[in-house]
Structure formats: C-alpha cells, structure tokens
Amino acid sequence: MDLQFTQEELDFQSEVRDWLKENYPEDMRERHNNSPNGSISREEQMQWQVALYKQGWAGINWPKEYGGAEFSASKKYLFNKEMAAVNAPTVIAFGEKMVAPVIMAFGTDEQKEKYLPDILSSKVWWCQGYSEPGSGSDLASLKTKAEDKGDHYLVNGAKTWTTMAQHADMIFCLVRTSNEEIRQMGISFLLIDMHSPGIIVQPIVTLDKAPEGHQEINTVFFEDVKVPKENLIGEEGKGWTYAKYLLEFERGNGYSAGLYSSLEKIVDMAKTPTSGGEPLMEDSSFKEKLADVEVQINAMEATELRILGSLSAGQNVGPESSLLKTRGTEIGQLITELAVEAVDYYAIPFNNPGPGIGHNEPPIGSAFANTSAPRYFNYRKASIYAGSNEIQRNIMAKLVLGLT
Ligand SMILES: Cc1cc2nc3c(=O)[nH]c(=O)nc-3n(C[C@H](O)[C@H](O)[C@H](O)COP(=O)(O)OP(=O)(O)OC[C@H]3O[C@@H](n4cnc5c(N)ncnc54)[C@H](O)[C@@H]3O)c2cc1C
Known part of the structure; x- marks a missing residue:
C-alpha cells in the first residue's frame, strides 16, 4: 500500500484549504461551533451545500456522468480532512450519500433524471x-x-x-x-x-x-x-437488497479527520487555566487520556487509508464499513467525555444558550462550557444509529472474521 500523496493531490488540498478560508462564512462557523448538536439551520445548511455545488465539490462520490466530482479516494480523504479541520458542516448524507447511490445503481432512467440533479444541487432534502x-x-x-x-x-x-x-x-x-x-x-x-x-x-x-x-x-x-x-x-x-447496498454507504464514512479536529479542541480547553487551579494540561493522568485517544485515532486513520487503498483499486467498502462505524463512533464518544472532564463543573448548566453572535462579554468558565454537555449527551446516539454497534460487531464477526 502506497500512503504517499502525489504533488497534484497536495496541490488540491491547498486549493480546498484556501477556498474554505475565503468561502466559509465566519458567522456560520461561529453558529456551527456553538450549536449544541453541531447542526445549523436548514437555510444555512442549504446555502453551504449550494456553495460547494457551485465550486464543483458536490457529489464527491458521484461519477462524472451524473454531474458528480468523482474524486479519487485520496482526494476525498484530503477534502474531508480540510473540511473537518475548520469544522465546516458536512453534507446531509440522506440524499447525496445514501439514496443517490441506490438510484444510480437500481433506479430507472426517469428516476435518475428526476431525482439526481436536485440532490446534487441541494434543491431537495x-x-x-x-x-x-x-x-x-x-x-x-x-x-x-x-x-x-x-x-x-x-x-x-x-x-x-x-x-x-x-x-x-x-x-x-x-x-x-x-x-x-x-x-x-x-x-x-x-x-x-x-x-x-x-x-x-x-x-x-x-x-x-x-x-x-x-x-x-x-x-x-x-x-x-x-x-x-x-x-x-x-x-x-427486492427492497432488502437495495437497503443493504445503501447501508454500506451510510456506514463507510471517514472519521479520523473529524476526530483529530475534535481532539484539538479538547487540547485547547485543557490549556485554559481552571478557576483556582492549574490548566488540566498539567495533569499527567489527563494527558495520558489525550495521548491514548490520539493513538486510537492514528490507528483509525491507518485503517481508513488501508480501506482507501482498496477503494482506489475499484473495490466497494464492504463489511469493513462496520469496523469504521464502530471505532469512529466509540472514539467520538470518548472525546465528548474528555470535553466534559475538561470544562469540569462549567458543563453543568448544559442548556445555556450561550453568548450570541457578536456578544462581547467573556464566557463564564470556558468558551466550550455551553457545548460540552449537550454534545456529550447528544453523541450517545452514535453507537445506536446506522445500526447499533452491537449489530456491527455481529456483522464483523460473520463477514470480516468469518465466524459463524
Ligand atoms: C439519533 C438517532 C437517529 C436515527 N436516525 C434514523 C433515521 O434517520 N432513519 C432511520 O430509519 N432510523 C434512524 N435511527 C434508528 C436506528 O437505526 C435504530 O435506533 C437502531 O437500528 C437500533 O434499533 P432500536 O432503536 O429499535 O433498538 P433495538 O433494535 O430494540 O435494540 C436495543 C438494544 O439491543 C441490542 N441488540 C438488538 N439486537 C441485537 C443482536 N442481535 N445482537 C446483539 N445486540 C442486539 C442493540 O444493540 C441495542 O443496544 C436513528 C436512531 C438514533 C438514535
């Protein structure tokens, strides 16, 4: 497996980074960062997806014949990494990443014509x-x-x-x-x-x-x-066959880029001095936990790159997507736990709407206090949705490990 990116791929990564600097609106970023569950309004989400579409970066998994960007596996990886680095909203998966591949594979020509363009341009949710x-x-x-x-x-x-x-x-x-x-x-x-x-x-x-x-x-x-x-x-x-095909796309997302970016935020939180105490970063047991999570993300990234390698060779994600889903969501949950630990008792008033955009009062406790607890509670969902992690383990046992 060759893990080196080509110069062309690295140039593309710089292009994405520069474009995001120019085009990811500051107020949207602020709202996205401060939202309790990481979501923004329908209008903003659509506005963001349309911006990506205009740039030619919608449908990164889609073949060119349907108007998609058809990124190589490496470009997809680098694109997602840059998006995650600035915490840009991800595209809502249900249209572009889930039903669209099913329509492409099993739909009639009329269905393709009717639905795919509106999914790509985010006209239809x-x-x-x-x-x-x-x-x-x-x-x-x-x-x-x-x-x-x-x-x-x-x-x-x-x-x-x-x-x-x-x-x-x-x-x-x-x-x-x-x-x-x-x-x-x-x-x-x-x-x-x-x-x-x-x-x-x-x-x-x-x-x-x-x-x-x-x-x-x-x-x-x-x-x-x-x-x-x-x-x-x-x-x-025959719906069951199509439904299973779709689930591979639902579970096969890359996680490591987003996880690195979330971990970085915890490091920032932990560097902030607590009232009457040293920053948590000085605490060796907390530092050990951070290092442990980072090692887990490194392993996750290596697995993703290995899977990228087989995708580049034209294979489907397959049942390994269960592995990505399980580990990605478990590590994500671990990070939300560290966030609550990092902001300590400031996490308690977790439904505080927090300072509004343009508010010039300093936040009470930590800038992250408002989002840590809601996100901790919200992210419990991740080991349940898209097929619970127990079910993913059953799939891995059977289809990846060959156990019966
Ligand atoms: C936030 C959120 C968003 C969701 N969004 C959608 C959506 O948009 N569309 C949609 O269709 N669904 C959605 N889901 C539903 C999700 O796919 C289901 O919750 C999930 O498949 C589990 O089903 P269940 O909730 O009925 O739990 P159950 O199937 O009743 O499971 C209960 C518990 O038993 C365990 N369990 C069950 N069977 C086994 C087994 N054979 N072996 C081992 N353990 C087992 C499960 O892991 C779980 O811990 C969402 C769920 C959540 C939490």
Whole structure:
C-alpha cells in the first residue's frame, strides 16, 4: 500500500484549504461551533451545500456522468480532512450519500433524471425511513404497509427516529408489499413525497434537550398516503437488497479527520487555566487520556487509508464499513467525555444558550462550557444509529472474521 500523496493531490488540498478560508462564512462557523448538536439551520445548511455545488465539490462520490466530482479516494480523504479541520458542516448524507447511490445503481432512467440533479444541487432534502416503532435492529420485521392499488400504492404505518424529517421534501422508505415466509422478500423500496396528504411528522425530544431549531429526530406517520407506482425503486419485493447496498454507504464514512479536529479542541480547553487551579494540561493522568485517544485515532486513520487503498483499486467498502462505524463512533464518544472532564463543573448548566453572535462579554468558565454537555449527551446516539454497534460487531464477526 502506497500512503504517499502525489504533488497534484497536495496541490488540491491547498486549493480546498484556501477556498474554505475565503468561502466559509465566519458567522456560520461561529453558529456551527456553538450549536449544541453541531447542526445549523436548514437555510444555512442549504446555502453551504449550494456553495460547494457551485465550486464543483458536490457529489464527491458521484461519477462524472451524473454531474458528480468523482474524486479519487485520496482526494476525498484530503477534502474531508480540510473540511473537518475548520469544522465546516458536512453534507446531509440522506440524499447525496445514501439514496443517490441506490438510484444510480437500481433506479430507472426517469428516476435518475428526476431525482439526481436536485440532490446534487441541494434543491431537495431527503430523510431515511427504515426504522419503525418495534423494528430497529430486527429491521426485517417492519410493518409499514404499501398496498397495490393499480397505479399507486396506499401506504399506512409509522417510521421513527427519522432524522430531520421536519426539513425533508422526500423520504426513502422500506415498506411491506407482501407477507412472505422469508420476511426480507416482502419488502420494497419506495420514494415518498413528504408533502403528500396523510403524512404527519411528530418531533421526539432528545436527551440533550436541544433548543427549538436544533430538533433532530421525529416519528413520521403515514395515513392512507398515495404513492405513484413510478416511485418504486427496482423490483417489488427486492427492497432488502437495495437497503443493504445503501447501508454500506451510510456506514463507510471517514472519521479520523473529524476526530483529530475534535481532539484539538479538547487540547485547547485543557490549556485554559481552571478557576483556582492549574490548566488540566498539567495533569499527567489527563494527558495520558489525550495521548491514548490520539493513538486510537492514528490507528483509525491507518485503517481508513488501508480501506482507501482498496477503494482506489475499484473495490466497494464492504463489511469493513462496520469496523469504521464502530471505532469512529466509540472514539467520538470518548472525546465528548474528555470535553466534559475538561470544562469540569462549567458543563453543568448544559442548556445555556450561550453568548450570541457578536456578544462581547467573556464566557463564564470556558468558551466550550455551553457545548460540552449537550454534545456529550447528544453523541450517545452514535453507537445506536446506522445500526447499533452491537449489530456491527455481529456483522464483523460473520463477514470480516468469518465466524459463524
Ligand atoms: C439519533 C438517532 C437517529 C436515527 N436516525 C434514523 C433515521 O434517520 N432513519 C432511520 O430509519 N432510523 C434512524 N435511527 C434508528 C436506528 O437505526 C435504530 O435506533 C437502531 O437500528 C437500533 O434499533 P432500536 O432503536 O429499535 O433498538 P433495538 O433494535 O430494540 O435494540 C436495543 C438494544 O439491543 C441490542 N441488540 C438488538 N439486537 C441485537 C443482536 N442481535 N445482537 C446483539 N445486540 C442486539 C442493540 O444493540 C441495542 O443496544 C436513528 C436512531 C438514533 C438514535
């Protein structure tokens, strides 16, 4: 495996860095840094994605034939690294990184034409309708029903934990079109307009008590929702195959760049003197914890580069994506724990909205106090979503290690 980047790749990295300096608005950066769960408003998120699109940096995984940037694995890595270094908002994955590859692989020409350009240009916001009340890890037990009514399906049921459904224009859904002995065979993959009559979105309040505007997850109810037949992806009853294909993309993200950048923030926090004491950085046991996390990120980065190597050779991410998801989220959780330790008791009033933009009063305690606890609570989710880490371990045991 050759881990050296070429001069052309390093030049590209400088170009991204310079572009971010020029184009990542300071006020958006401030809001993003201070947001309790790292999110910004729908409008700002869209504005950011459109800026990337105009620069030709949308669809970094997409082939050129669909208008994507089609970065090589190395360029993708360097691009994500620069984005993470300045904590730029990541592209909402549901459209560009999740449903788009499924449409490209299994959709009709009409579906490609209808959906892909609007995903690329961020005109349409998507959400994911897999999980249901009672069907999470055992997803094949899902019950949301799509009845064949000739030219359309009639959908009834509920999806839950649906991230940012309140913003979405479209939802890609797994629905039951028949009851088969092998449950997976009765599942189909439907694209549903979120503005259809009969769809109700109900927010779920999370542990971080995110203030209004930062709400993250929802339950989506479907009551006699009419969905045109042309919104079916591929063949009826083959949805499980498409759903599994999508999950590889959901779990195969690079983590190390973001983790390094989060760790750097902890180092900054730990350098700030505490009231009546030495900076935490002087504490050898804390320094040991920081070093331990850094070593774990180094190992993660080496694994990502190894996987990048096989991607460059034209292979899919495959079940190794479970490994990235598990380690990436575990290390991320560790970092949020260190953040709470670093700001100490200033983490307690965790729902403090904090100083507004342009506020000139110094923050009480630490500049990081407002976000440490909400992010700690919020990030508990990471070992659950996209398939819990226990389920990922089952996948690794079976498909990576060959255990039965
Ligand atoms: C913040 C957040 C956002 C989410 N966003 C979305 C979204 O946008 N769209 C969507 O469709 N879903 C979403 N999800 C749902 C997520 O995919 C499910 O929560 C997840 O698959 C687990 O399912 P469950 O919650 O039903 O837990 P369960 O499946 O009931 O699991 C409960 C516990 O049992 C363990 N467990 C279950 N089965 C096994 C097994 N066979 N072996 C070992 N341990 C097992 C699990 O690991 C877990 O700890 C989101 C979840 C969260 C927390």
